[in-house]
C-alpha cells in the first residue's frame with residue numbers, strides 16, 4: 001500500500017528519473033494512485049507523492065472525468081497567455097487534513113506528450129483546468145511544488161497553515 005508523502009518530506013524535492021520500461025509494477029502503482037486520487041477528491045497525483053522517484057503521474061480532466069495515466073510526460077510548448085487559478089496539492093495539507101489552496105499564475109495552455117499505459121506515444125493540447133493540472137503534476141517530477149510560485153509573503157501564509165498540521 002502506497003503512502004502519501006507530505007510537504008517537508010525531501011523526496012518531494014528530488015528530480016525523478018525517466019521510466020525506461022513499463023513494468024507491471026509501474027502499472028499497478030498507477031492504478032493505486034488513481035484510487036488514492038479519487039478517494040481524496042484530487043484531480044492529479046505524481047509518482048514522488050507516493051514515494052516513487054520515477055517520471056509518471058495520473059490526472060483527471062474534471063469536466064469529462066477522463067483519467068490520464070502519463071509515463072514520461074513532457075510539456076513541449078507553453079502559451080504566452082497566462083491565467084491565475086486556485087491550486088491545492090494532496091501533499092500540502094492544513095490542520096483539517098485538507099489541501100491548503102492558493103492562487104497561482106501559469107500559462108493558459110500547453111502542448112504535452114507522454115507514453116500511455118499501453119506504451120503508445122501520445123500528445124495533446126490542453127487548456128484551462130487540464131493544462132493547469134498537467135503543469136502542476138509534471139512540476140512534481142522535477143521537485144517543484146506550487147508554493148514555489150507564491151510571493152514570499154503568500155508562501156509564508158500558506159506554510160503557517162501547513163506547519164500547524166505537523
Ligand SMILES: [Zn+2]
Pocket residue numbers: 088089090091136137140
Ligand atoms: Zn501536487
